Amino acid sequence: MSKNGSAATTTVLFDAGGTLVHVDYFFLQHELRRLGIRVTRRALRRAEYSARAEIDRFVLAAPQSSDETRRRPYFAAMLEQFVPDEQVLACLLERLEAAHRQSNLWRLMLPSTRQVLGELRRRGLTLGVVSNADGRIATILQQCGAGGFFDVVIDSHLVGVEKPDPRIFQLALMQVGVPPQQAVYVGDIYGIDVVGAERAGLRPLLLDALGCYEGVRCDKIRHLRELLTRVSQEGAWQTD
Secondary structure, eight states, X not given: OOTTSSOOOOEEEEOXXXXXXXXXXHHXXXXXXXTTOOOOHHHHHHHHHHHHHHHHHHXXXXXXXXXXXXHHHHHHHHHTTTOOOHHXXXXXXXXXXHHHHHSOSEEEOOHHHHHHHHHXXXXXXXXXXXXXXXXXXXHHHHHTTOGGGOSEEEEHHHHTOOTTSHHHHHHHHHHHTOOGGGEEEEESOIIIIIHHHHHHTOEEEEEOTTSOOOSOOSOEESSGGGHHHHBOTTOOBOOO
């Protein structure tokens, strides 16, 4: 137990895409430049909030949708402000789909992410990943130099269940042998990550890097390094 009497935090589980690894903005910039469109990486990051909001709406309207069917609406919502021509946008989305099939577009990791993961491990926390993915997330984490930090990696493609279904979180908890009350889940999409974690009894934490996620009420952080102040050495969880 922590000092305040609540269950100590022993485990931090993470979403992968958008949380640990990010979409390849350099690749997106290149594809847009091919169309004569120049966009900064920060503009693309801000545009992702439109994509996240679209996914929230998508999940609410079609709760049985899959990560595969949500990817095209995600990119469409993200890029339509830069590519107003519908036919041009459709061609761009086809190129992105083909590129993603060849090499998952969520493949870049910030150096600070590895530093945070290393410090969490040094504090004795169990770390894991619960990802709506396509069977490649463990390989991507290894390629980013982060695979060794995790005690469990759950890839929805391999286990046959996706967030926000609570069963996918339960699979991770079973593998590491902890109750949900001792676990925090960090993700970047409210309707998938926060809602799913809440259903499974975990403490959800929304990564809102630019502070632009609107219309949701939940615990948030702007950067993963905030986890180092949220989880004390004794395992007590600090709220805002």
